Amino acid sequence: MGKFYSKAVNKTFEVANYFFSFVLIAFMFLIIGSLFFTTTPSAFFQQMSSHVVLISIAVTFGSSFIASLIVFIFSVPAAYVLSRKNFPGKRLLETVVVDLPLSFPPGVDGLILLLLLSKTGILGKLLGQFGISIPYTFAAVVLAKLFVSIPFMVSFVREAFDRVDRNIENVARTLGASPFQVFYKLTFPLSIWGVLKGLIMALSKSLGEIGATLILAGGLTSSTGTMSVLIYFATQKGEMDKAVALAIILEFLTFILLTIIKLLFKESTHKIRA
Amino acid sequence: MHKLELIGISKSFGPQAVLSDLSLEISPDELFIILGSSGSGKTTLLLGILGLQKFDSGRVIIDGRDVTNLSPGGRNIGYVPQNYALFPNYTVFENIAFGLRLRKVSKNIMQTKVRLIIDDFGLQGLEYRFPFQLSGGQMQRVALARALIIEPSLLLLDEPVSALDIETRQKIKAELKELQKKLHITMVYITHDQQETLELADRFGILNNGRIEQSGSPDEVFYKPKTLFVARFLNTENMLKGKILHKFGNEVTIQTNDIILKTHTSLELSEGDQVTVCIRPGAIHLRTHRIHPGKNVFAGTIESIHPIGRDLEVNVLVTPHEVLKTRISRIVTRELKLTHGMPVSLSIDEAFVHLIPVQ
Numbered sequence: 001m002g003k004f005y006s007k008a009v010n011k012t013f014e015v016a017n018y019f020f021s022f023v024l025i026a027f028m029f030l031i032i033g034s035l036f037f038t039t040t041p042s043a044f045f046q047q048m049s050s051h052v053v054l055i056s057i058a059v060t061f062g063s064s065f066i067a068s069l070i071v072f073i074f075s076v077p078a079a080y081v082l083s084r085k086n087f088p089g090k091r092l093l094e095t096v097v098v099d100l101p102l103s104f105p106p107g108v109d110g111l112i113l114l115l116l117l118s119k120t121g122i123l124g125k126l127l128g129q130f131g132i133s134i135p136y137t138f139a140a141v142v143l144a145k146l147f148v149s150i151p152f153m154v155s156f157v158r159e160a161f162d163r164v165d166r167n168i169e170n171v172a173r174t175l176g177a178s179p180f181q182v183f184y185k186l187t188f189p190l191s192i193w194g195v196l197k198g199l200i201m202a203l204s205k206s207l208g209e210i211g212a213t214l215i216l217a218g219g220l221t222s223s224t225g226t227m228s229v230l231i232y233f234a235t236q237k238g239e240m241d242k243a244v245a246l247a248i249i250l251e252f253l254t255f256i257l258l259t260i261i262k263l264l265f266k267e268s269t270h271k272i273r274a
Numbered sequence: 275m276h277k278l279e280l281i282g283i284s285k286s287f288g289p290q291a292v293l294s295d296l297s298l299e300i301s302p303d304e305l306f307i308i309l310g311s312s313g314s315g316k317t318t319l320l321l322g323i324l325g326l327q328k329f330d331s332g333r334v335i336i337d338g339r340d341v342t343n344l345s346p347g348g349r350n351i352g353y354v355p356q357n358y359a360l361f362p363n364y365t366v367f368e369n370i371a372f373g374l375r376l377r378k379v380s381k382n383i384m385q386t387k388v389r390l391i392i393d394d395f396g397l398q399g400l401e402y403r404f405p406f407q408l409s410g411g412q413m414q415r416v417a418l419a420r421a422l423i424i425e426p427s428l429l430l431l432d433e434p435v436s437a438l439d440i441e442t443r444q445k446i447k448a449e450l451k452e453l454q455k456k457l458h459i460t461m462v463y464i465t466h467d468q469q470e471t472l473e474l475a476d477r478f479g480i481l482n483n484g485r486i487e488q489s490g491s492p493d494e495v496f497y498k499p500k501t502l503f504v505a506r507f508l509n510t511e512n513m514l515k516g517k518i519l520h521k522f523g524n525e526v527t528i529q530t531n532d533i534i535l536k537t538h539t540s541l542e543l544s545e546g547d548q549v550t551v552c553i554r555p556g557a558i559h560l561r562t563h564r565i566h567p568g569k570n571v572f573a574g575t576i577e578s579i580h581p582i583g584r585d586l587e588v589n590v591l592v593t594p595h596e597v598l599k600t601r602i603s604r605i606v607t608r609e610l611k612l613t614h615g616m617p618v619s620l621s622i623d624e625a626f627v628h629l630i631p632v633q
Contacts (some may be wrong), residue, residue, distance in 0.1 A: 121435055171359045174421075
């Protein structure tokens with residue numbers, strides 16, 4: 001009786017696993033694949049040759065690459081400090097720089113940035129004295145993307161630095177390497193997969209970002225209309241062919257970036273094991 | 275021929291003092307082992323000597339030169355950590371050449387030196403391999419070669435054989451000893467392994483409560499522990515409580531629970547003083563035939579026999595309340611046909627009856 005019961009439970013468990021996995025996978029495929037069934041190749045290519053779509057692709061790519069570059073320049077030193085130095089308030093700093101922005105609901109980032117950079121905001125007032133206004137410009141798009149992707153980059157790079165054996169750095173120091181030499185000859189090269197993963201993650205986050213961009217940059221002008229923002233406005237206006245064409249491109253790019261991340265992860269895991 | 279002096283070293287982390295007023299002198303060409311359990315401050319001491327961590331106070335002196343405030347590279351100390359810490363992104367050749375490259379040694383000289391040390395360490399054919407392609411023993415040799423190529427004043431080794439299998443460990447230990455004699459280099463070796471310490475050290479020091487509790491040659495410390503901590507830490511098998519019955523010059527008679535022992539001591543003791551008597555099993559000789567009890571000779575019966583590594587520990591009940599432990603090889607035990615309850619005689623070498631005064 002007990003044996004039969006145990007067998008039945010195990011069989012049910014196995015069937016349940018397959019059933020729920022199948023439903024989930026079918027659901028995901030349906031959502032992702034539905035994009036391709038709601039348009040035709042001719043409609044897609046017609047949209048692709050539209051001036052507005054092409055500009056939005058350029059704005060999205062341009063702003064995302066600039067944002068990722070700035071994120072890289074600032075995040076690597078910040079991640080290094082967080083990984084290697086101990087100082088009072090470090091945990092608080094990590095929460096503010098990494099954890100909190102990661103958990104912000106979409107739009108809150110934009111609101112914070114807008115409040116900061118509007119004419120009455122602390123930074124906005126200061127920049128205004130030099131005749132600079134950020135909101136609703138291309139710079140606002142970059143800034144919005146920057147703000148949402150920094151936590152990802154810092155978090156990934158910090159993790160990569162943490163994984164570098166401190167003994168390796170110690171030995172290098174005893175052999176005469178300066179802290180900078182240790183960093184560029186060992187710590188950074190040994191963290192390169194993590195840095196690249198962080199960079200691609202930041203780029204993919206930038207490409208799809210909408211909340212902060214919409215609030216801070218608006219997206220109604222040609223210099224601020226990113227693909228995500230344009231998808232939003234197109235669906236609002238019922239221009240589904242345009243929305244779908246842009247969504248397919250974004251989906252494809254995200255797929256490529258995620259594949260690269262997975263490959264990098266495999267590579268770095270292999271190297272770590274080795 | 276380099277000498278290391280540590281003077282009044284202290285280091286605390288918050289309220290916890292890890293090293294307190296530690297002083298130590300390591301002679302030129304000596305293989306000195308710092309022996310301590312986990313958390314005894316070994317790593318803190320090592321990082322401080324290397325200059326990778328600042329001591330709160332105290333001085334590090336190498337050959338009379340105060341290096342306390344020098345950078346790790348300026349101290350010229352070779353370092354081999356426990357996991358070897360080979361640079362994974364460099365080949366064996368590049369790992370070994372790393373220190374020379376930083377010193378901007380010319381390419382020709384560098385290549386000659388690296389080739390020589392590669393030959394010395396038997397690493398030929400491995401030059402262009404990456405660390406993950408090496409065995410534990412090969413990694414160890416590369417780490418040593420990398421540390422030694424800069425011709426350091428002294429070499430610091432942090433548990434360098436603990437990650438190896440027994441066979442390779444024995445081989446590397448022998449090689450290390452040989453290397454030290456060949457290169458006349460002062461080595462400071464950190465470990466928690468007593469066996470390793472007794473096998474390798476010219477002298478060693480036991481780290482406890484942030485200080486060197488006792489230092490000396492293995493025989494000196496092993497057979498003559500100065501404190502109860504050292505005796506316990508080194509697993510002194512026979513530790514008997516006793517008191518001084520008579521003292522005549524250096525000759526003393528001690529009464530333990532049930533037996534009377536005689537020995538010589540230079541300690542300032544008086545009759546009636548409480549002591550702990552320490553006797554290593556190797557100093558207790560077991561015989562299967564009865565000897566008439568006399569000076570440090572006792573009759574008893576075997577209470578139990580336990581395997582300890584390659585030997586057997588034989589516990590002999592010499593009085594209803596006193597057990598003495600001795601150690602005999604398995605072969606001898608078989609030859610003597612030792613069994614539980616068998617009557618035997620024990621004689622204790624007077625020179626190895628050591629006393630620790632009870633404070």
